[in-house]
Amino acid sequence: MLQACMVVEKAQPADLAELVELEARCFNSDRLSRRQFKHHIGFEHSLLLTARLAGELVGYGLLWLHQGTRLARLYSLAVSQEHQGKGIARQLMAELESQAAQLGWLYMRLEVARRNTAAIALYKKLGYRVFGEYHNYYEDHDDALRMQKCIRKRTEQVTLQVAPWYQQTTEFTCGPASLMMAMASIDPGCMGDQSLELEIWREATTIFMTSGHGGCHPFGLALAAERRGFATEVVVNTAQPLFIDGVRNEQKKQVMTLVHEQFKQECEYRDIPIQCTSLKLEQVEQWLSEGSSVLALISTYRLNGKKAPHWVLITGIDALCLYVNDPDVEEDQEAIDCQQVPIAREDFEKMATFGASKLSALVVVHESF
Incomplete structure (x- = not known):
């Protein structure tokens, strides 16, 4: 237990030297640099808290x-060795979760070294569950467990589709990458x-x-899946090119x-059905519950500020969010940031239109009848 009152607050530029020193004492590898700390102190999409x-x-x-998205990711957590076992990590986590939830984020995700049994035990006590693993993740080649927690109260559990993740290898092949994930979610061997x-x-x-x-093109993706033995259909909100x-x-x-x-x-x-209608999340939910896979065309503006059409795979849906596998990894992201990403329903509905015409398009992939 803490022997004195601990103060948790947002990091300030004056904390920079002490943060770098603490980092050096806590980690032998995968250290954050002075430049990275300085960036995160002032960056609107970072939340850096100090404990004193x-x-x-x-x-x-x-x-x-x-x-x-509504996903917050624990990028780093450090407690000086001489003060471990006093509940500092637990209090830092609680404050990070609280502030992220107040800002509107719904889920918190983290990676932890498989051999770090003490940290894993702490995270499990705090309500985090293991949902995946990365092999050879750290500089010392240790594996990492992936853990997640809903940081805002909800009434039901989401059912996520088991879908492998594939990273597109060119800037223009998000559609094929998403379709490959969709087909493999139905037939893992493909x-x-x-x-x-x-x-x-x-x-x-x-x-x-x-x-x-x-x-x-959504029609082209549907045809590509049909040629590979899947039943498909397309939903698009216009009959125009x-x-x-x-x-x-x-x-x-x-x-x-x-x-x-x-x-x-x-x-x-x-005989590939083409529905000329607007996107309905209730229909998406029905397809997913039946074991089908759904590709969605989105605008990337809310993700990276670029107004580009982009294909993703929807992997789950609940009362709060849709979950997507995004095949594109930005320079400041890691693969985990693009898998089963929660996006609030109202955000997704705005995201799932492209251009002045508000184009929306889905490609639905079913097991062959």
């Missing part, structure tokens, strides 16, 4: 508050590699996009319109 006893810095906790990723892109590409390489709003070149528009019509005709020939 009688004015002495004895611990800190750092959260990463993911933009566009997960491929970059060869399959590029093969699907060639089959499903729109040829052009607003800039750069063409992205994938897709993705041409931001394209100024008339020749590009003509090519994209032709590709759209070719995909549409082949879907009709292969």
Whole structure:
């Protein structure tokens, strides 16, 4: 138990030197640098708290508050060795959870070394549950357990679809990467590699996009899955050619319109249903409960400030959130930040439209009938 009153508060620039010193005493590897601490002290998507006893810095906790999602990630937690066993880590965690919840975040996630049994026991006592594992995660090659907790009260448990995660290998293959995860969630034996990723892109590409390489058309993705033995359907809220709003070149528009019509005709020939209607989360929930997989087209603006169309795989839904596997890992992210990511329902509904026309599109993948 604490022998004196501990003060937990947000880190200030004046704490920088002490934080760096504490980090050096607590960790032999995977240390945060002075530059990283300075960044997190002033960054709007970080929450860095210090713990002091009688004015002495004895611990800190750092959260990463993911933009566009309701997921907070424990980036680092440290308590000086001479003050361990006094409840400092527990109090820091409680304050981090409380402040993150007050800011609107719903889930807190962390990684912990498998051999760190004391920390694992603490996290379990605090309500965290293991939901995955990373092999060879740390610099010393130790494995890491992945743990998660809902930090705001709720009445029911979410049912998450068991779906492998695949990271896209190019900036333009989010559609194929998401489709690969979708197919593998139904048939684990069909997960491929970059060869399959590029093969699907060639089959499903729109040829052009607003800039750069063409992205994938929902009809093209549905056809790619159907050719590989799955039943598919598409939900799109317009009968007009897709993705041409931001394209100024008339020749590009003509090519994209032709590709759209070719995909549409082949879907009709292969009896792939196309529903022309707006996105309904109740229908998404029904598909997931039946064991089907759902790809969604979103705008990345709320995630990274870029207005780009992007495919993700929906892996779960409950009264508060949708959960997605995002195949794209930004420079400041790790793979764990992109798996089973909780996004509030109201945020997702805003995110799941693209462009001036508010395009929404889903590709639903079913086990073959």
